[in-house]
Amino acid sequence: MRHRNAGYKLGRNTSHRRAVLRSLVTSIVLMDRIETTLTKCKASQPLVDKMISLGKRGTVHARRQALSYLMTPESVDRLFSVVAPRYGDRNGGYTRITRSGARKGDAAEMAYIELLGAEQELDEKRQKREEARAKKREEMAKQLEEEQKTSEKAEPDAAA
Numbered sequence: 382m383r384h385r386n387a388g389y390k391l392g393r394n395t396s397h398r399r400a401v402l403r404s405l406v407t408s409i410v411l412m413d414r415i416e417t418t419l420t421k422c423k424a425s426q427p428l429v430d431k432m433i434s435l436g437k438r439g440t441v442h443a444r445r446q447a448l449s450y451l452m453t454p455e456s457v458d459r460l461f462s463v464v465a466p467r468y469g470d471r472n473g474g475y476t477r478i479t480r481s482g483a484r485k486g487d488a489a490e491m492a493y494i495e496l497l498g499a500e501q502e503l504d505e506k507r508q509k510r511e512e513a514r515a516k517k518r519e520e521m522a523k524q525l526e527e528e529q530k531t532s533e534k535a536e537p538d539a540a541a
Contacts (some may be wrong), residue, residue, distance in 0.1 A: 385425065386388050387442060388422065388424070388449055388462065389420055389421075389424040391420060391421065391424060397477050397520055400508045401421070402421075402424060402425055402428055403450060403451070403452055403475060404452060405421060405425040405428075406425055406428045406429050406432055406450070406451065407451045407452040407453060407456045407496060409476075409495075410429070410432060410451065410459060410460050411426065411453075411455065411456050411459060411465060411466075412498045413499035413502055414492060414493055414494070414495035414496070414503055415493070415494060415495075416481060416492070416493050417479065417492070417494065418484075418488075418489050418490060418491060418492070419478070419489075419491065419492040420489040422477065422478045422492045422493075422494040423434070424478050425494065426478065426494065428450075428475060429475065429476050429494070429496075430475050430476065431446055432437070432450065432451065432460060432472075433437050433460070433464060433465055433468060433475045433496075434470065434473075435447045435460075435465075436460040436461050436464060436465025437469065439461065439465070444457060444461060445487050447461070451455075455470075464496065467496075467499075468498070474497070475496060475497055476495065476496055476497065477494070477495055477497055478493070479492060479493045480492045481493055489524055523528045
């Protein structure tokens with residue numbers, strides 16, 4: 382019986398579960414949005430909220446507590462300078478979980494967990510990626526045209 386046993390075990394031992402959750406929380410703070418299984422989203426949501434609350438506190442002690450949990454110093458800097466000020470007047474509920482369907486390989490229920498209010502930054506990132514892809518496509522098309530021109534010039538020489 383699992384009466385009064387709260388939390389998610391995620392099919393892992395304690396140290397592995399802690400490492401997975403720390404990694405998820407660090408990624409969410411750094412990237413604003415990640416896709417993972419629904420259970421991992423639900424397990425990491427209160428931890429993300431706790432980190433943002435530490436960021437809103439803004440004290441040296443809160444920074445050290447966040448540093449002891451998050452995996453990278455960059456994530457702590459981003460938490461205190463970008464993420465936490467975004468929620469200055471909000472009392473909790475900093476994340477949203479959106480289901481995205483079943484994973485193809487094992488039919489695991491997938492979901493996005495994202496920080497609220499990060500839509501503008503996510504749109505900017507998406508536009509930059511699209512611009513980079515378009516630029517890469519143009520470069521590939523130019524290379525293909527140059528290769529075709531050089532191969533057309535080489536073919537008459539080979540026939541003679």
